[in-house]
Amino acid sequence: MAGIDSSAGEQPSSAIDPRHSAVRRNLRARLNWSDHAFRAIARGGGLMVLVLMVLVGTFLTFRALQALRKAGWSFLTTQQWNPGAGSFGIAAVMVGTVLIASVAILVAFPLAMGTALYISEYAPYRVRRLLTSVVDLMAAVPSVVFGLWGAFFLQWRMVSLARWIHDWFFWIPLFQVRGVGRNDTSQTATYYTSSTFMAGVVVALMVVPIASSIMREAFSQAPPGEREGAYALGATRWGMIRAVVLPFGKGAIIGGTMLGLGRALGETIAVVSIISPVYIIQPHILLHGTSSVSSLIALQYQESGTFAVSALMAAGLALFAVTLLVNFVAAVIVSRSRSGAMSEA
């Protein structure tokens, strides 16, 4: 009944080779009632998702207004979080969030690049699919597991690294540790644990599979002809990678990293497990104590008053805006890149 209704215009179509015909066939879909119903339902499903997203955004804004009206611009500059006393702001938590995410991305970027390049260029063909699944599995490891591992195991093993960085780079303000002198091993390790650095490293491990899978997808789509051309001109494997694979995957490298950054900004449970919250701007990334927006929400949501919840909504709204911005930019970059690679999850 329905389907594609093709009418061949006025031309007797059999007489002319269709490839050379100047007249385009007129293709017109004639839908019957079940197709119309199907399209309506499908469109409704798409609309629902749209509405849901808009609802989340508007509801956060709506509920946040109460707190934002009271706090005004000081919401952006106040460091402490004490809605009960009317003094609260995101200056400290936002700085903490950005610092944790920066550490995470700095650590995750080389790891993700290395993993993606290894899987697409170096690994034996037989194990490539297996390794891809393993990276996907890493993306599915629950964040609470990473949090437990980081809090109970990794950060205690990393204390010596933090101490080493402090000993050699103490002159950079970022790496200062108040209360501990240089080469001072008498102080306990707890000066270095629960810091921005530790949280960032654990979040980095959760970001690696996301960034890496996008990069790998793009790398493996680099055209074989151009690869062979590079080899034919005498390039080494690394020469080929630099000349063909990396330029081809440039968009995916940037986009994947930014998607990872978006994820790092929003990570909650792993960060909460590791950090000990302080609500002052804490630029010393090696020192005990930091905070982030998402951990603030997770720690404070049970505050009973509606005003406190409204304040949390305002913080959530700020996080929402930042991650949305980062991810939109990432999505645009990934889709503009030559490969047009999309990740699976």
Add this chain to the structure above:
Amino acid sequence: MTALDSAPPDTTVPPFPASAPQQPRPVGTIRTPDVLALVGSLAAAAATTGILWTQLSPFSGILGYVVVTWCLFVFYYAMLVRFDDNRPTVRDRVAAVVVHSLAALVLAALVDVIIYTVVKAWPALVHLNLYTQDLATTELMDPLTKGGILHAIIGTLIEVGIAMGIAVPFGMLTAVFMHEVPGAFARLVRTVIDAMTALPDVLAGLFVYATLILFAGRGLLKWFGPGFYGFAAACALAITVIPIVARASYVVLRLVPGGLTEASYALGSGQWRTVWHVTLPTARSGLATAVILGTARAIGETSPVLLTAGVSNVYNYNPLHQPMMSLPLLAFISEQKPPGSPFIQRGFACAAVLLVLVLVLFVTARAIGGRGPGQLSPRQQRRRAAESHRDLARFTRRQGAHIASGIPWEGS
């Protein structure tokens, strides 16, 4: 080309297989000097670092030893290769070593996460009561032989079940919409889905907390709560999982060969029939994978559950009333008990059970989703062939009713 080309060609050239996928050529070859250089520089690096650590000793710690050994190894290796080869080769070798090391580091971290969790959980995992009891009467310092996490397992299953019940229809419908009804609106929905994938999960929890929890028991929500309840957690999980399912399904639907859908249209079926009878069945294994991967994500999400489900130590089968415990939440809560409490081990046990669940889901996903759309397993092929034979028999029967002579039916 010549005067002879009116004669029929006596050789035939096979057509260039334009549709065959281009296969990259394996270019790795292992030479003995390469291996010797690797082993030699590794040994030299380990020895040098050993001297530094034992004789000249301002250094200590395993981590430092490994890092210094690695740096020296790269240096020695570059030197060794430089004896024989030119500069580009040295760069190539060093790059290979760095890439291999980075990948190994990531793998090692993953393996370490899994092994550490299981080892820490082992004392709790071996007690059978862990899987058969709840924590109703378990005090802070009670030994591992008392109390278990069954209530959290049940809670996780109920919450994730409801969440997937909401997320799978919506996610798939959205994917089908994006694939079948292209246009400006579909592009907008795709962008929104992409943005939602990156929505911090704690915000989904906060949204549900502010809508379904704070007003539970009042007004429109009078059947729920009051306070925390499982259905709210399921809603929060669904919000985080819908974009994941939609995006993964969309990717799979795009892989359905256009020839199949075109054939369906050519046979006169409409869009709805084509979607239902051709597109979706062809993509079935990929769609199943999308659902399973979504489930794996939903099982592990903690922050949406933390803000919505509440904490409970007892069985609760009713998602509409009273707090409902789940595995990630119990792991998170247990971890914050004072050190030395057996609850730390119970928390790791929850994490280990979660890991096992995720692993099982993953293996299942790979088992059924390993094939591309339209590629069938031998069993599916046999079933498909049997269907064709039945169809043929049916056609012959119907034809035979008219013509009893046994002439094969030619459809005219």
